[in-house]
Each structure stands twice: as structure tokens, then as C-alpha cells.
Amino acid sequence: MDNEITTKRCRIRPFREEDIPAFADYRNDMAWMRYQGFKGQTEDEYRQALLKPPTMEEGMQLAMADKKTDALLGDLYLGREGERIYLGYSIHPDWAGKGLAREAAQGLLDELARQGVRWVYAGVLPGNAASLGLLGRLGFEKVEEE
Numbered sequence: 001m002d003n004e005i006t007t008k009r010c011r012i013r014p015f016r017e018e019d020i021p022a023f024a025d026y027r028n029d030m031a032w033m034r035y036q037g038f039k040g041q042t043e044d045e046y047r048q049a050l051l052k053p054p055t056m057e058e059g060m061q062l063a064m065a066d067k068k069t070d071a072l073l074g075d076l077y078l079g080r081e082g083e084r085i086y087l088g089y090s091i092h093p094d095w096a097g098k099g100l101a102r103e104a105a106q107g108l109l110d111e112l113a114r115q116g117v118r119w120v121y122a123g124v125l126p127g128n129a130a131s132l133g134l135l136g137r138l139g140f141e142k143v144e145e146e
Contacts, residue, residue: 007107010100011065012076015050019063022072023050026092035128036090038077056080064091064104073100076108084119085112089134102134109138 005012015023024043026032033039038049038061054060059079065072073095077088087108091101112120122140124131132142 005107005111006067007103009067010073010104010107011067011070012062012104012108013065014054015061015063015075017047017051019065019072020047020050022092023063023075026074026090029093032093033090035125035131056085059086062108064089064100074104076104078108078112084121085117087120087122096130102137105134105138 020043024041024046027036027039027041027046030040041049050061054062056078057080059077062076062078063072064074064076072092074089074091077086079086079088087105089101089105109120120140122131122135124135136142
């Protein structure tokens with residue numbers, strides 16, 4: 001993702017140093033992040049992972065920031081696997097339930113479509129009804145893996 005993506009309320013951009021404390025705050029809330037894998041690290045570990053130049057081949061975490069204040073609202077993840085792109089997302093609990101994750105994910109999906117990406121998928125752990133609902137609203141089809 002070479003350019004910043006904007007939606008009505010969000011700015012999707014690379015992470016910055018000033019994002020790290022807020023990222024660590026919600027990513028280290030084990031109850032809130034119970035369905036996530038990238039959690040429970042130190043600010044320095046997050047800094048090392050998030051502040052390097054993002055690439056789809058290695059997988060990249062993007063900041064979901066407030067369009068007006070630039071405050072971190074959550075994050076999005078993209079990773080390339082052949083012709084397919086994996087989409088992940090998280091939102092700070094203070095911003096949950098306001099449609100921001102859907103808005104940001106839709107903006108990112110629209111940009112991927114403009115770039116010619118045809119296959120995007122996401123994984124959801126059992127019990128994560130909120131994520132299943134979000135993916136349904138984004139138009140994803142549910143496929144059970146064996």
C-alpha cells in the first residue's frame with residue numbers, strides 16, 4: 001500500500017511512532033484481543049514490527065486513524081499469499097460498535113479492487129460473532145475449513 005487511503009471518518013496509513021502506545025494499549029488487553037494472535041508484546045516489540053516499511057509479501061499492519069485528529073482507532077492487516085490477499089482488522093474497544101472497522105475495511109477493499117486484486121479472504125476463530133457479522137456486511141462468503 002503505497003498511498004494513504006481516506007474514508008468519510010478514517011485515514012488508513014502506515015504506523016508512526018506516536019501510534020505505538022495506543023496500539024499496545026488495546027493489543028495487550030487480553031480479554032478484548034482474545035481472538036487475535038498479535039498481542040501481549042512490549043511497546044518496543046510492537047515498534048520493531050510496525051515501523052518497518054510495510055510490504056504485502058511479509059504482511060503489513062496499517063493504522064486506522066481518525067481523519068480529523070489522527071488518533072489511532074484500530075488497525076488493519078494485509079498479507080499476500082499468491083493471488084490471494086488476507087485481510088485482518090482490530091479496533092480499540094473505545095471505538096467499537098461505531099462502524100469504523102467496517103468503513104476502514106471497505107475503504108481498503110475498494111483500493112485493492114482498484115489495484116486489480118480479485119481474491120481477499122479472512123480467518124475468524126469460532127465464537128467471534130462480531131467479526132463474522134462484519135465480514136458478512138462487507139460481502140464476504142462464509143466457507144468452513146475442515
